[in-house]
Amino acid sequence: MNVLEVKQLSKKFGDFIAVDNITMSVKEGEIFGFLGANGAGKSTAINMIASLLRVTKGEIEVLGKNIAKHSKFAKMNIGIVPQEMAIYEDMTAYENVRFFAGLYGLRGAELKERVIEALAFVGLGDKHKSYPKNFSGGMKRRLNIACAIAHRPKLLIMDEPTVGIDPQSRNYILGSVKKLNELGCTIIYTSHYMEEVEEICTRIAIIDHGKIIAEGTKGQLKAIITNQKNISIEVRSAENLNKSKLEAIAGVNRVEVEDRIVKVTSDSEINNLNRIIQQLMADDLEIRAVEENEPSLETVFLTLTGRSLRDQ
Amino acid sequence: MNVFRIMLKELKVIRDPKMLLFLLVSPLVTMLILGTALTGAFNGSLSVGEINVLYKNNSSASDFSRYWDDFTGQMRQAGIKLEKADEKTDGKTEVKNNRYVGYAEITDSGLEYYSSSQSLIESGIAKSVLTAFADRYRLAAVVAGTDSEQADAIMSGNGSESYVVEESLNATRKPGAMDYFAVAITTMIILYSALTAAQLIDGERKRNTAVRLLASPVTKIEIFTGKLAGLVVLNAILTIIVVLISKYVFNAYWGENLGLAFLILFTEIIFAVSLGLGLSYIIKGNASGTVVMIIIQLAAFLGGSYFPVEEATGFMGALSSLSPLQWSNAALLELIYADNMSATINAMLLNIGFAVVLLGIALTMMRRREGL
Numbered sequence: 001m002n003v004l005e006v007k008q009l010s011k012k013f014g015d016f017i018a019v020d021n022i023t024m025s026v027k028e029g030e031i032f033g034f035l036g037a038n039g040a041g042k043s044t045a046i047n048m049i050a051s052l053l054r055v056t057k058g059e060i061e062v063l064g065k066n067i068a069k070h071s072k073f074a075k076m077n078i079g080i081v082p083q084e085m086a087i088y089e090d091m092t093a094y095e096n097v098r099f100f101a102g103l104y105g106l107r108g109a110e111l112k113e114r115v116i117e118a119l120a121f122v123g124l125g126d127k128h129k130s131y132p133k134n135f136s137g138g139m140k141r142r143l144n145i146a147c148a149i150a151h152r153p154k155l156l157i158m159d160e161p162t163v164g165i166d167p168q169s170r171n172y173i174l175g176s177v178k179k180l181n182e183l184g185c186t187i188i189y190t191s192h193y194m195e196e197v198e199e200i201c202t203r204i205a206i207i208d209h210g211k212i213i214a215e216g217t218k219g220q221l222k223a224i225i226t227n228q229k230n231i232s233i234e235v236r237s238a239e240n241l242n243k244s245k246l247e248a249i250a251g252v253n254r255v256e257v258e259d260r261i262v263k264v265t266s267d268s269e270i271n272n273l274n275r276i277i278q279q280l281m282a283d284d285l286e287i288r289a290v291e292e293n294e295p296s297l298e299t300v301f302l303t304l305t306g307r308s309l310r311d312q
Numbered sequence: 313m314n315v316f317r318i319m320l321k322e323l324k325v326i327r328d329p330k331m332l333l334f335l336l337v338s339p340l341v342t343m344l345i346l347g348t349a350l351t352g353a354f355n356g357s358l359s360v361g362e363i364n365v366l367y368k369n370n371s372s373a374s375d376f377s378r379y380w381d382d383f384t385g386q387m388r389q390a391g392i393k394l395e396k397a398d399e400k401t402d403g404k405t406e407v408k409n410n411r412y413v414g415y416a417e418i419t420d421s422g423l424e425y426y427s428s429s430q431s432l433i434e435s436g437i438a439k440s441v442l443t444a445f446a447d448r449y450r451l452a453a454v455v456a457g458t459d460s461e462q463a464d465a466i467m468s469g470n471g472s473e474s475y476v477v478e479e480s481l482n483a484t485r486k487p488g489a490m491d492y493f494a495v496a497i498t499t500m501i502i503l504y505s506a507l508t509a510a511q512l513i514d515g516e517r518k519r520n521t522a523v524r525l526l527a528s529p530v531t532k533i534e535i536f537t538g539k540l541a542g543l544v545v546l547n548a549i550l551t552i553i554v555v556l557i558s559k560y561v562f563n564a565y566w567g568e569n570l571g572l573a574f575l576i577l578f579t580e581i582i583f584a585v586s587l588g589l590g591l592s593y594i595i596k597g598n599a600s601g602t603v604v605m606i607i608i609q610l611a612a613f614l615g616g617s618y619f620p621v622e623e624a625t626g627f628m629g630a631l632s633s634l635s636p637l638q639w640s641n642a643a644l645l646e647l648i649y650a651d652n653m654s655a656t657i658n659a660m661l662l663n664i665g666f667a668v669v670l671l672g673i674a675l676t677m678m679r680r681r682e683g684l
């Protein structure tokens with residue numbers, strides 16, 4: 001069954017079209033990734049699904065029911081982790097989760113149990129009585145998640161839940177998301193971080209300027225750009241690299257340098273490996289290893305949108 | 313049930329000892345400072361002015377004049393001057409022009425009293441004295457029909473039975489500085505809750521928790537009601553504590569009918585909270601807080617929070633009657649010192665009436681809005 005069905009959904013802010021006629025569906029058990037640069041319209045789309053914004057045009061169905069007609073049903077079955085932290089600093093971690101879970105009709109012993117469960121789930125089991133104002137960024141993010149899962153939603157919507165936190169907290173959160181998913185929760189996951197999406201999502205939609213420009217599994221998305229190849233060349237030191245000369249070689253689309261790895265994206269049709277290596281040798285770079293790999297999601301994104309995900 | 317949960321959440325501020333201390337200490341300290349610093353200025357006479365009553369005696373009853381003269385004599389000693397009007401004087405106009413606090417016309421059918429709308433307390437006192445006299449005279453007149461000696465006994469009274477209850481006339485029961493400011497500061501701090509109310513919804517927006525509230529299966533009306541109820545209950549509790557401390561620790565006089573006084577204060581809380589909330593919807597953003605602050609300051613200044621405005625006439629009087637604090641202050645003083653209910657009902661109706669209008673506006677605007 002489709003947990004979520006979105007049909008020709010649009011959102012206008014005045015004359016500005018933030019979400020432009022998107023259609024998509026999320027099946028039960030999926031971790032659906034929403035990938036897009038800043039201002040692409042991810043949050044706007046998500047907020048309409050969570051009934052936080054009015055729909056300008058189109059339809060949304062949650063578990064087969066139209067959310068406009070069955071607002072309460074939809075809300076009961078959705079949990080949202082907002083992009084911005086949404087917790088009360090002057091209430092303890094326990095009180096925060098209990099308050100929000102209580103709004104979903106949980107009472108008494110059951111409520112208590114679910115609150116404890118949710119806090120333990122995000123690794124805050126020993127912080128019941130602590131106030132979030134004393135929490136690190138990562139702990140706040142985790143509490144932000146606990147507040148969204150205590151009522152055990154069928155569909156959990158996470159809007160950039162790992163933004164600006166330490167790697168340890170991030171790994172913890174990613175682990176939690178996978179675990180939640182194994183427990184039967186369907187998840188929509190928004191992120192700027194390609195690796196995250198690539199690691200946990202079963203299906204991905206790339207959204208740009210309010211439109212979904214590509215959608216599918218990792219494999220399917222990568223297949224879109226089979227005309228591209230990625231060549232990684234490890235050198236002893238990339239200091240003397242003449243990037244522009246490398247870019248001038250026929251077929252080469254992009255050159256990126258990461259530490260001692262020179263990454264070249266090139267048309268797969270053109271055989272230019274020899275010329276690339278010759279150029280590197282001319283720059284007096286000591287080549288250690290050469291590897292040709294299939295394009296990454298990053299490449300897919302860049303090729304489709306013409307812009308990089310992160311640096312804006 | 314959801315309303316109740318949201319309300320309880322609002323009440324959690326009480327747990328913060330610093331906050332609670334601030335909420336309680338600031339009004340009490342202000343009361344103490346104004347109440348003691350201005351004792352001299354009050355001296356029991358500032359609020360209750362001279363009580364001059366004009367009267368015309370058109371009664372034809374023979375023994376009435378005797379009782380009346382006795383009565384006016386006694387009243388003069390108590391500080392109430394009853395002055396006889398000549399034939400040509402129009403008593404009502406005199407009162408309207410504020411030369412007298414009241415005008416009494418005595419006919420065979422009874423005693424009619426016209427009260428000044430400006431010197432409410434003074435007029436109220438005069439009225440209660442006259443009512444007491446009329447009651448006694450009627451009693452005496454009936455008794456006199458059978459036994460005139462006994463009637464004399466009843467009319468002259470014997471010390472303990474004066475015409476009015478002691479407290480309305482004796483100097484001790486005119487509001488002293490502390491008595492006055494206990495009332496004025498209590499009504500003022502209640503008005504300050506408009507400031508909290510103006511932040512009520514905006515606070516949820518700023519903390520982004522509005523998102524969670526809206527995503528949960530709770531209606532906007534429930535959120536709105538719960539938060540409002542929380543603030544009203546919080547302020548009711550604080551008000552009760554402040555009033556009781558002023559009464560038992562500062563010995564401020566709150567009258568015989570504390571329940572009714574609380575009722576007036578309660579309607580003022582509802583008014584204040586609605587004012588803040590209403591304005592936060594009418595004026596968007598942070599500006600609403602500033603506007604609410606200006607309104608509170610003006611209302612406090614004009615409504616008698618720092619000095620009594622009972623006596624104010626002319627332009628100042630007109631201005632002060634615009635202050636929402638003036639209604640409540642006047643009603644409380646009337647209730648406490650003159651046992652006058654009409655001002656009480658008046659103030660309660662005004663408070664509730666304005667609250668209904670302001671809340672109506674807020675609710676309509678909230679429904680139209682995308683968020684809270």
Ligand SMILES: Nc1ncnc2c1ncn2[C@@H]1O[C@H](COP(=O)(O)OP(=O)(O)OP(=O)(O)O)[C@@H](O)[C@H]1O
Nearest residue numbers: 013016018036037038039040041042043044045083
């Ligand atoms: N309330 C609003 N009024 C006007 N414009 C808005 C509003 N909310 C969002 N927008 C605009 O809509 C576009 C999409 O915003 P949205 O927040 O959905 O992007 P996003 O993909 O979530 O970006 P980010 O990665 O920065 O969170 C942006 O250009 C934004 O400026």
Ligand SMILES: [Mg+2]
Nearest residue numbers: 042043044083
């Ligand atoms: Mg966003």
